[in-house]
Amino acid sequence: MSDVARLAGVSIKTVSRVVNDEPGVHPATAERVLAAIDQLGFRRNLGARNLRRGSSTGTIGMVLEDVGNPFYSGITRAVEEVARQYGRQVLTGSSDEDPSRERELALEFCARRVDGMLVVPAGMQHGYLVPEMRAGMPVVFLDRPAGDVVADTVLVDNIGGTVLAVRHLAAHGHTRIAFLGDAPDIFTANERLRGFREGCVRAGIRYDEDLVAMGPHDERGIAEVLRRIAEHRQPATAVVAGNNRITVHLLRVLAGRPHRPALVGFDDFELADLLDPPVTVIAHDASAIGKAAAELLFSRLDGDTSPPRRVVLPVRLVPRGSGEMRPS
Amino acid sequence: MSDVARLAGVSIKTVSRVVNDEPGVHPATAERVLAAIDQLGFRRNLGARNLRRGSSTGTIGMVLEDVGNPFYSGITRAVEEVARQYGRQVLTGSSDEDPSRERELALEFCARRVDGMLVVPAGMQHGYLVPEMRAGMPVVFLDRPAGDVVADTVLVDNIGGTVLAVRHLAAHGHTRIAFLGDAPDIFTANERLRGFREGCVRAGIRYDEDLVAMGPHDERGIAEVLRRIAEHRQPATAVVAGNNRITVHLLRVLAGRPHRPALVGFDDFELADLLDPPVTVIAHDASAIGKAAAELLFSRLDGDTSPPRRVVLPVRLVPRGSGEMRPS
DNA sequence: CCGAGGCTCGACAACGTTGTCATGATGGCG
DNA sequence: CGCCATCATGACAACGTTGTCGAGCCTCGG
The missing domain is CATH 3.40.50.2300 (Response regulator)
Structure with missing residues (x-):
């Protein structure tokens, strides 16, 4: 950014103003700055921005069993969709049904300061999430309930x-x-x-x-x-x-x-x-699970502080033939 | 971190030393610090750490068409696997075959300073990536070649x-x-x-x-x-x-x-x-594509500066019956 | 008893960005 | 012409962390 400032002959603060579309910059100056940005291929560092502003990182984390399983990838897709509406990116990780891997992934996401987390529990112990949850990070459990913490949960019947x-x-x-x-x-x-x-x-x-x-x-x-x-x-x-x-x-x-x-x-x-x-x-609808969970998460991020909810999605029997055979 | 320091009666630098396992901290002091960390539920902020150290963010970005499609989720899984070996997290996003969405996602990932990027191109224009690539960010294209930049590419035959x-x-x-x-x-x-x-x-x-x-x-x-x-x-x-x-x-x-x-x-x-x-x-093997692409990416991150490679993975015909019927 | 050297530890700056406040220039108005 | 409001801009601190450097203390050898 200081390179851009030097090239445009302004201070870095003015560059900051331009990249943030802040008012009060002379059009001609803005022009020069934009040209410099273009010439240098400058891209602002979101990490530094979030650090300074103390604002959200604009990411949510998602720990599931295996992204490769169509059931979970359907969920992932739905979550991504909702996250996009709320302007967030999604970090995913597969636990492979291994509790320690789940924990490792979740804590890594915490260290990255995700705004919230979706977890398909692999184990029954989730106490490690308590500090973050107390600090205000919403967590929603999907497909299975958490072992030992009360939190929002989305299940099927x-x-x-x-x-x-x-x-x-x-x-x-x-x-x-x-x-x-x-x-x-x-x-x-x-x-x-x-x-x-x-x-x-x-x-x-x-x-x-x-x-x-x-x-x-x-x-x-x-x-x-x-x-x-x-x-x-x-x-x-x-x-x-x-x-x-x-x-x-x-x-x-x-x-x-x-x-x-x-x-x-x-x-x-x-x-x-x-x-x-x-x-x-x-x-049952994998994408419905993902959508419900993500929307629950974002409602928490929007300030909903009602008691933890447990959403149970309905299932339906689809008769196709294999269940209609009579015993011989 | 300063809270931890205050509680443990040390300076923040000492806390830093403890969380980084640096030598030269008295065991008793470390003990106090660890206790304070535990009590406060402190988790170090990776964003700030990476900013200060100027090191990598430990993330790679992946833009594909649709995580919900089993073909791509298979790729994703393989990529995640390799990324894990190299200690990286994966950010994913679906472009839905929309070039502007692809661009938006990719640039967002750049702003987050991913260490490298995997892209399933939706459009034919990838000039927007040139500044980052010149700045040293490796990009590997999967399944389809890039439109107008030379870069590593993994395709099937x-x-x-x-x-x-x-x-x-x-x-x-x-x-x-x-x-x-x-x-x-x-x-x-x-x-x-x-x-x-x-x-x-x-x-x-x-x-x-x-x-x-x-x-x-x-x-x-x-x-x-x-x-x-x-x-x-x-x-x-x-x-x-x-x-x-x-x-x-x-x-x-x-x-x-x-x-x-x-x-x-x-x-x-x-x-x-x-x-x-x-x-x-x-x-052909979706996970082989993901694996090859991710390994190519990490070899670049490890300093491989050979000319861009184009990997073409083999396919094979699996005869099962539907192709063996004779014309009636 | 003194100095050298090792062991702990802290003060400070810096990473890239933005919020706050101050500065100087300009213009309008009495 | 003087005053104040407005505009455009910059200097500086701060976000949370770590690298650098130096200070204080203790031990040990001479």
């Missing part, structure tokens, strides 16, 4: 969704239904298991632990589970898959088998409608 | 891929092949069209403009194009789809039709193998 799935299968005559979920220490996985159990109760079906597997989420593991379930004295005729990854892997394992169980998957996914049979799912 | 696709279809007896591509002002779309034409020449097939449609990339538009092509005196018996979005929309339009053309799609996509028939694609 995991229990209600799985109840729907079981009811749907039961309505088509299934009485032996299996549940394949993710590791039980993941909040959503656990909730969906609870929903599964409650769905069984409501549908008057016996809940059988032998038909439940939590954890395996690769093809090998799922094939193994399926084999075990098939060998049961009373095998399952239908399966509820606990998330989009599991559904996809399950489909791959089942591909080409003559006898396929009925299936309802949690999470919608692209091309589910074009498979054979089309896959019935519990659908 | 668009032409070779489409040539492969045509050869594959021709080998199965097709002589009337259609090409559905994206808008021709998009580099990849145009390259793939060139590859299509060259593929026709090499396979001894007549290149017929009536069977080419560039631009429509929603279901409605694609249905319309298909209708037009089907009404041709010599209709197409096979289609090459120019990218993953077009392939998916095309599949949806074709779903349930009795007579379906053979199909090869550019870009692989999840579940392509489970469709009926499974979709033959020209596959």
